[in-house]
Amino acid sequence: MxxxxxxxxxxxxxxxxxxxxxxxxxxxxxxxxxxxxxxxxxxxxxxxxxxxxxxxxxxxxxxxxxxxxxxxxxxxxxxxxxxxxxxxxxxxxxxxxxxxxxxxxxxxxxxxxxxxxxxxxxxxxxxxxxxxxxxxxxxxxxxxxxxxxxxxxxxxxxxxxxxxxxxxxxxxxxxxxRIQDLFAGVLAHDLRSPLNAIANSSELLLREENLSSPGIRATANIQRGTARMIRMIGDLMVFARARLHEELPVDLVHENIGRICSDAADEVRASYPHASIDVRLTGDLDGFWDGARMCQLVVNLLVNAVQHGSDQVTVEASGHGDTASISVSNTGNPIPSRAIPTLFDPLKRTRPSPGHCGTAAGMGLGLYICRSIARAHNGNIGVDSTEQRTTFKVQVPRYRNGK
Incomplete structure (x- = not known):
């Protein structure tokens, strides 16, 4: 006792x-x-x-x-x-x-x-x-x-x-x-190897000539699921690094922001075959960015739009002067005004009214990752959400000659 x-x-x-x-x-x-x-x-x-x-x-x-x-x-x-x-x-x-x-x-x-x-x-x-x-x-x-x-x-x-x-x-x-963030970082790091093994194995299976039609569909599903998990693991690693107050590393090399947006759209279409994504490119789209990070940003925004929006998703890239802009927009229920102030905070999710879906259905870690990548490029990200359309807009410096 x-x-x-x-x-x-x-x-x-x-x-x-x-x-x-x-x-x-x-x-x-x-x-x-x-x-x-x-x-x-x-x-x-x-x-x-x-x-x-x-x-x-x-x-x-x-x-x-x-x-x-x-x-x-x-x-x-x-x-x-x-x-x-x-x-x-x-x-x-x-x-x-x-x-x-x-x-x-x-x-x-x-x-x-x-x-x-x-x-x-x-x-x-x-x-x-x-x-x-x-x-x-x-x-x-x-x-x-x-x-x-x-x-x-x-x-x-x-x-x-x-x-x-x-x-x-x-x-x-x-x-x-800090202990929890370290655990998240270690977990994300250690999960990459088995996921890469699954991805490589599914790629080999799809090359088998005698693979049946159901086998092809099952293997394709494995590929898409694995790709989504790899993206989630990447987001978790960025999240843990930011929470531990480590600067997100970026490697600035010559890139074309239009190609980055097109590649991101293809990647999302592979995971969401029924998604309708329209890519629009205007202006001078060359500059110096971390291509992998910027592609991760665009993929996160597109996945968010596909999951929470409806009908057509549009990604637009434009370059003028020393700035490049990327916009991802979709139709669907607007984001509640009460959710806007914390929309880019980690692990925040909005709760729509019963029966509602679309953008208002909630946001997760992806938007926090987008903000981290934009800031690492000395850029910014914002959102405008109305009854007609929700648009996320990213602006980043062009960085001529990597500076």
């Missing part, structure tokens, strides 16, 4: 039998002094509670759970003794006061790292701070002759706890997200 910890209860009488044994009972002391004088008692309380909420798969000792809390308690007491102006107090209330290099912030970060490695969930970390707050204030209240702690000291203590919680939880979330 789990130990029932006292600060999980609301009855302060649980502490009355210990009040005469706590430093500060005979003569009321400041809360910061009380924390330092009762540091060992408070750390034991904290560790006992933490042992109840941590992962059952990891049996952590009290000393392991105490280690990250001791320095944090010291920093909280020190913060409470530091003079604070009204402006600094307002900044704290808005979460603006933290300094990443300060001892206080470093203690909160160390605590987050320790709890992440010890198998805590973010809700456990928050509950742990909440329990520490309750334990300190209740123990301190019982040392006060009149039972009423100084109001301003309580404010300073709560500010310190809230600041430590904010910084610890924020760092915890950042670390956890």
């Amino acid at each position: 789990l130990h029932e910890h006292p600060f999980c209860k609301s009855d302060t009488a649980l502490f009355l039998d210990t009040r005469h044994h706590l430093p500060g009972f005979e003569e009321h002391m400041s809360l910061s002094d009380f924390i330092e004088a009762n540091r060992e008692h408070l750390l034991t309380d904290w560790a006992e509670y933490a042992s109840q909420i941590c992962s059952n798969e990891r049996a952590l000792s009290v000393s392991e759970l105490r280690n990250s809390g001791g320095e944090l308690l010291n920093q909280i007491a020190a913060d409470m003794r530091t003079a604070q102006s009204a402006a600094q107090q307002r900044a704290k209330s808005r979460g603006e006061e933290g300094h990443p290099e300060s001892g206080f912030s470093q203690s909160a970060v160390k605590h987050a790292d320790a709890r992440l490695e010890q198998g805590f969930e973010i809700n456990d970390v928050i509950a742990e701070f909440r329990a520490l707050r309750a334990s300190v204030l209740r123990r301190w209240e019982n040392t006060s002759p009149d039972g009423q702690p100084a109001f301003q000291e309580m404010i300073r203590f709560n500010e310190a706890i809230d600041q430590a919680l904010t910084e610890s939880a924020e760092h915890y979330a950042q670390r956890r997200n």
